[in-house]
Amino acid sequence: MSYVVGVDVGSRQTKAVVIPAAGGEGDGLVLGRATVYTHFDLNGAAERAALEALADAGAVHGDMEYLAATGYGRYQVAERDIQITEITCHARGAVELMPDVRTLLDVGAQNARAVKVEPSGRVTSFRMNDKCASGAGRFVERVAKALELDMDQVSALALQAKEPCEISSICAVLAESEVINHVTNGETIPDILQGTHVSISDRLTSLVRQVGLEEPFGLTGGVSHNRALIHALEQRLGMTVCLHADSAYAGALGAALLGRQRALQLTQAPAA
């Protein structure tokens, strides 16, 4: 059997998914997935993620018919057959995972993107913040680091918050000092963490409103694992946030689907 691999080389993590080169519906679509840390060797990360995802699908490198790359490191993927921008891939992947979704928010380590999408996955408008960490996953990471917590502890702790405290710093770096001050002043860790999520949610909400928020609203990207942040976002938006177990793989899946479409076009086109 031959496969198409989509790889999404993000600033923090590189994600890969494996789909069949033809067919595959619902649960039969994503056959393998893998996430690795990107670090600095972008191509190396892409290779590792692709191989691990293939292994997860019970396949090997030779079974890979087509490789589509997206994410900020897409041009560094040596083996790629095509590279596609993140916005297009995320929209395509998200619509596959959550077909009804009309407005999408993709929050990664360094980016936040709000996207209006048609049922076909076509993007009609988008807004992004990629200039500063104020509304991205790195903001939470910095706060967690300042509090000497692991990222996987953050969500569960934040959900215990009773009265989230106000985090006034927009800058992730300045927020670290503010957070330490809150600790000194006797605020609880859950209240500080959830305050951080509320503050990020405020900025994400205004980004989403800029594209014209239309329900259903879906979340993709690495941050979709953070339940406490999702809770804060739902409160701010006053609506349910749609998720899918593969939300973090939306970009990689979109790349795989668009790549597969491209591969099919190539095979169907008359030989030159």
Next chain:
Amino acid sequence: MYTAGVDVGSTQTKSIVLDENGRIVGRGIRMTGADVVRAGDEVLAAACEQAGIETHEIVYTIGTGYGRFRVATGDDQVTEISCHAKGAVRLHPGTRTILDIGGQDTKAIRTNAEGEVVDFCMNDKCAAGTGRFLAAAAEVMGLDVSEIGPESLKSTEQLKITNVCTVFVESEILNQLSRGRKREDILAGVHRSIAGRSASLLRRVSMEDELTFTGGVARNPGMVKAVEERLGTHVNADEDSQYMGALGAAIFALERAQAGVHDREVIS
């Protein structure tokens, strides 16, 4: 008669003790840390020790900086903007504009010949262009903050740092290093980036010569050079740059003391 100024900054706390002639007789400095009150007490004690006097010989103390209300011995508080202007004009009488780059904020201040503030503008919303930006670069490279300025001066190749965000610049630096770019070239780019941000802040207060550079970052020779190159003008910077706020506070304290206001009850 002695007076003191205590400047509690986000990163460091500084103290200056003046004698009755306004001469600097003692200096104290330490990291602010979490215990702001203790930091103030300790730097004042250190400055007194250097001056060879007892703490109780200080007749009037003024607190400044973001932690000024938590200076236990403070008789009164004055904003760091006024204090920097006062201190800078004392050390460099020709000063008309001040660039103060501290740990978490950057200020452009315009002053008159008396050291009174005419206009100011500041960035305290984001760490870009502040000492934190430099500290982040130093940390990523495994260098001490004191090493990066001299290191940047060795640069031979122009390299542009494109990220404004301190968080993102850390990744950018690591990327540049992994691509084999030289440490000194990257650092020079980091210094130029901050100089660019400083220049736009200075424009907003309509900078006039002379420019005096204050705050902890002014002790960084790479930063002084980058600012001078960017603005095309000489910059006053010296060993006491980071004590400028504390010096200004101590001068205000001396003026109050000489005016006979040395009792907490009298001023409140």
